[in-house]
Amino acid sequence: MYRLMMGLHSYLREKLLQEYLFPVNYNGYNGNMPATLARVNNTIKRSITPPPRYPDGKRLIKTETEPTPGCTIEPVKIGAATVYNQDCLTIFKKLTDNSVDLIVTDPPYFLDGMDNNWSDTKLKRKKDKSHVIGGLPVGMKFDPKQGIRLQEFFTKVSEEALRVLKPGGFMIAFSQGRLFHRLAIGAEDVGFEIRDMLMWEHNGGQGKAFTQDHFVKKMKMSGVKKQELITILQGRKTPQLRPKFEAILLAQKPKEGTHINNWLKWKTGLIKTDFEVSQTTVFNFEKPHREKTIDHMTVKPLGLMEQIIEVFSIEGQVVLDPFLGSGTTGVAALNKNRKFIGFEIEKRYFDMSVGRLSKHG
Ligand SMILES: C[S@@+](CC[C@H](N)C(=O)[O-])C[C@H]1O[C@@H](n2cnc3c(N)ncnc32)[C@H](O)[C@@H]1O
DSSP states (O other): OHHHHHHHHHHHHHHHIIIIIOEEEETTEEEEOOOOEEEETTEEEEOSOOOOBOTTSOBSSOSSOOOOTTOEEEEEEETTEEEEESOHHHHHTTSOTTOEEEEEEOOOOSBTTBSTTOOHHHHHHHHHHHSSBTTBOTTOOOOTTHHHHHHHHHHHHHHHHHHHEEEEEEEEEEEOGGGHHHHHHHHHHTTOEEEEEEEEEOSOOOOOOOOSHHHHHHSSSOHHHHHHHHHHTTTOOOSOOOOOEEEEEEEEOOOSSSHHHHHHHHSOSOOOOOSSSOOOSEEEOOOOOTTTSOOOTTOOOHHHHHHHHHHHOOTTOEEEESOOTTSHHHHHHHHTTOEEEEEOSOHHHHHHHHHHHHHHO
């Protein structure tokens, strides 16, 4: 009986402390965090800062990623390219400090399954049902938590990126316009200097705005009133203009001393501008046609990646892409006579990039 009473007492005490006395606010999210409790001077104190969680108690992101079965931690070497089929956060640890000259990457958007546990099979399954993912075409679903998850993940990536880059070296990362700030803050918080926002201007993405007619038709009101409302809302759509560009983050690891000192020691930090047409912040390249070329959902134009590599590095230097996808950055790096290191978590994409790199070699 005594044991039962004590057990009940301790259960109630924990519940009271967790749910009523220590509500936690993290980045605007109020959630009840599990706390480690300790008795100090006869008062109960919470002894750790709990990990960030949503109100429903779920963690913001998984800290452990799940590599696709069949992944290997051993690299595949193809000429001047070394690629790993693994989670980037695991393989980053294999690289030594100040060993990379340039990072060019296109990280997952943390939307519709395109996150750090990107599963091509799962995405395909969803898409095959109706040619859309989660009811809306890929990238259209608005999820306010997406940015928070992306920032948390990208901060970890940036920490490693900063360590492996040489002083003055650049990290160039693609993003959707509405997520750019999350990448920039993640990179800045760990010590990168944000240099600019570049732009990949393309021929235009899928239109995303839609009318409200469908919802009006389902409202409980007379047919006449519905028609009136549709007329009032005519020409109005949800706030999504057709995208014509992708934002690109230009971040730099702080250089050592002056531009000249840094260049003499590391050969980084100064960029190539002597192109036929003066180099601006806007890179204009048509979107590659997915079905016609490479079967990856977010493949980048090869010419764009080549131009970025040419502007921000020199021949013989090491270019790294921690999110290889179909391997476009790798092929561009080899085409421009750079060495290349790449990581890709998804087996099918990894094989695809090995195929593309091998054709080059
Ligand atoms: C936006 S795509 C890159 C596409 C690439 N730019 C191209 O042209 O093909 C991002 C890639 O990152 C991979 N990825 C997601 N999380 C990862 C992780 N934790 N480590 C390594 N790769 C990851 C995904 O499988 C996906 O192929």
